[in-house]
Amino acid sequence: MLNITLPDGSVRQVEPGTTGYDVAASISEGLARNALAVKVNGEIRDLSRPLTQDAALEILTWNDAGGKQAYWHSSAHLMAEALEVLYPGVKLAIGPAIENGFYYDVDLGEGRTISSDDFPAIEKKMLELAKNKSRFERREVPKAEAIAYFTQKQDPYKLELIDGLEDGQITFYSQGSFTDLCRGPHIPDTGPIKAAKIMNVAGAYWRGDEKNKQLTRLYGITFPKAKDLTEYLEKLEEAKRRDHRKLGKELELFAFSEKVGAGLPLWLPKGTALRERLEQFLRKAQVKAGYQPVVTPHIGSKELYVTSGHYEKYGADSFQPIKTPNPGEEFFLKPMNCPHHCEIYRTKPRSYRDLPVRLAEFGTVYRYEQSGELHGLTRVRGFTQDDAHIFCRPDQVIDEFKKVIDLVLYVFKALGFSEFTAQISLRDPANKTKYIGSDENWAISEQAIIQAAAEKGLTTVTELGEAAFYGPKLDFMVRDALGRRWQLGTVQVDYNLPERFDLEYVAPTIPSSAP
RNA sequence: GCCGUUUUAGCUCAGUGGUAGAGCACUUCCUUGGUAAGGAAGAGGUCAUGGGUUCAAAUCCCAUAAAUGGCUCCA
Known part of the structure; x- marks a missing residue:
């Protein structure tokens, strides 16, 4: 006889060869009628599959995922x-x-x-x-x-x-x-x-x-x-009816113009009022959390991105350089704020006592997203990130990471994002060439994120191959009205930029919080 | 970028080879003490752009652009 444990903890003894359907029928006729499949030791199976060993069994109906x-x-x-x-x-x-x-x-x-x-x-x-x-x-x-x-x-x-x-x-x-x-x-x-x-x-x-x-x-x-x-x-x-693209038009929040360019939103007066209110709220939260606001230009010299590694990775697929009357001089529209913030860090010697240094900016960035990817305000070619970089010592990483999680959760709660998924995005171990940096640093970074998320008690899913090319991330995914998932916040650990930019005091670490 | 669909008045859309239509919005006037009020008149369109086929194209064909559903991508 086999011992079959049901979800309520009761155990039934059945003959080997008994099917899930038989078990359902033995519980009630209605359950048998509504049964669609059966979960045996966590594995979903046909009702007609015979049971061959002791198992935890759950009858699945339309009401079960x-x-x-x-x-x-x-x-x-x-x-x-x-x-x-x-x-x-x-x-x-x-x-x-x-x-x-x-x-x-x-x-x-x-x-x-x-x-x-x-x-x-x-x-x-x-x-x-x-x-x-x-x-x-x-x-x-x-x-x-x-x-x-x-x-x-x-x-x-x-x-x-x-x-x-x-x-x-x-x-x-x-x-x-x-x-x-x-x-x-x-x-x-x-x-x-x-x-x-x-x-x-x-x-x-x-x-x-x-x-x-x-x-x-x-x-x-x-x-x-x-x-x-x-x-x-x-x-x-x-x-x-709740689609933000529809509401944005109806409420006169934002608009697009073919003349300005695809994926380049125009913020209308009402939308701007909304946006400024949001910025004020976020800035207040940042200052309270120990961030220092900074402002950086919308462009940066090619050298900056060669140093950061972004030029090699994205140079050919992004907006092409801006030339100047000076032969050979080239600037890029900034696709991210990290390199600029690194240069702010470098403006003076930093003592270990100064760390962590937390820099925050509503930084407008430009990325040449593929034409087929553009989508309302959620995927555009010019947008403003609520972006921050924390330069800290290795021994501070976990603690700082947890504080960023706190800040993200605080903002989500205030804005009413009650349903979100925390996704630990790791590198694809089978395809390491997509990434830069040493195995050792990847291991440290990934471990730090896993530990920080666990210590904050976050429910997470882990996705291999979803990391950025320079480091693993903790991504906060939310859904839009249509049920589509979007990454709304991301906290990342990056050991590469500090090395590439020769940032000193001791190898600092940079998590960043994007929009 | 790839595949499909779409692009007609400010908005939402109808119109499928023969000189542009509706509802709402807008303008003017009238009616009406009341919260999407009624009536009358009116204005508003290079039918996305550029080629082509045809006596004739919003309508068929091609290209381009943008939007959109996915895929791929997402620093």
């Missing part, structure tokens, strides 16, 4: 099935569940496109197929057979995926006449999918690499009740 995940992932398969019917020969890449719904990346083949006019037909076909209540059948497949299947189906994307999988780890899922390479898990059958909406279509690179072929990504969402879909769509409409 994991249940929705299985449901939407299954919906992605359903959409793929509909696409195969409507667009014969379509090649499928990947189709995961996402926060709100799912998507599937597909290759329609030369000359074929999908537009929003085609959505209703796809939705209709999905619901039609869902009504069959086709079971999602899981099957373990030997690698050779998997290759044979997709070779016959002429699906290069699945073959590439299989190539990266180990024999014995490959599973297929089938529902109706549709079979897909898939790790799962899935809901028992397509029956619970009662409402479907294709949300939009967009391009997406195969495997997220812009050198690869661009596929068609179809976003969709499904619900167990038609009413849920209606409510979801209403919520989206409501969010659109």
Whole structure:
């Protein structure tokens, strides 16, 4: 007999081979009816998978994130099935569940496109197929057979995926006449999918690499009740009404002009009043926290950025230098304030007693963001950072870092940002060439951030490969009205700039707090 | 930068080959003691820009720009 521990702590004894569904049914008929998947020792699985050992078990329904995940992932398969019917020969890449719904990346083949006019037909076909209540059948497949299947189906994307999988780890899922390479898990059958909406279509690179072929990504969402879909769509409409771009125009806060240039906002009188009020509030908080306000120019000589390393990293992809009547003299619009602040630090000898030196500036910076990236006021080519640099001794790093976290949290609270994610952004250990600086300093910096965040009791997520090229960060991510995530604050540790700028007293450290 | 979509009056949009339309806003006048009030008249548009096809283009084609949904990027 197996011991199955339920979320309430009770333990049930079941025969090996009992499925998650059996357990749900033994608890209540309603639970069995609503069960979508099961979580076994933290891993989400099909309800139909037999239990083989003692486990902590949780029945997942629509009310669980994991249940929705299985449901939407299954919906992605359903959409793929509909696409195969409507667009014969379509090649499928990947189709995961996402926060709100799912998507599937597909290759329609030369000359074929999908537009929003085609959505209703796809939705209709999905619901039609869902009504069959086709079971999602899981099957373990030997690698050779998997290759044979997709070779016959002429699906290069699945073959590439299989190539990266180990024999014995490959599973297929089938529902109706549709079979897909898939790790799962899935809901028992397509029956619970009662409402479907294709949300939009967009391009997406195969495997997220812009050198690869661009596929068609179809976003969709499904619900167990038609009413849920209606409510979801209403919520989206409501969010659109709160979009800062719409409000900015209606309330006359800011505007853009093609003549001024893309991504270069014009602050209108009302917006400026708002902005100045915010600056006053922030400045007050900074002064109280021991920061000294400074002001630096909007441009800096090329030398400055060669020294900082930004020229090498971004020089070619950013605004190009400003020339002067003096041959060879070049200035850059400043893309960040750090180098300027380093030079302020250098203006006089610093005693260890002077540290930490905290410099703060509302520094306007200019970055040549890719044209496709511009977005309202959240991604622009000219913007003002609430930026500060702290020059401190190694033994002060953790403490200073914690103080910056306090300041960020204070500001977030005052401004009503109650929902945010603290993200520890570390370097990608598999791709060290993207970064500068020694392994040792990276290790120290990363450890400092992890420790400081832990000591402040922050709930964090850790992302590899999200660090800046010169150092790890603690990023504060917030959501806009449309649910999109943006980095609003960032605290960074940088051992490189002090070395590059020969800053003395002892190797200082620079965290920075950006907008 | 890449893929898709969009760009018509101040705003939100309709108009799909034959000399520009609506609602709101605006101007003037009238009505009305009341908080998105009613009526009348009126002004406002190189239909993003530049080419092309055509007897004729807002409408079809190409290029450019900007916006937008994603992707990639984000010092």
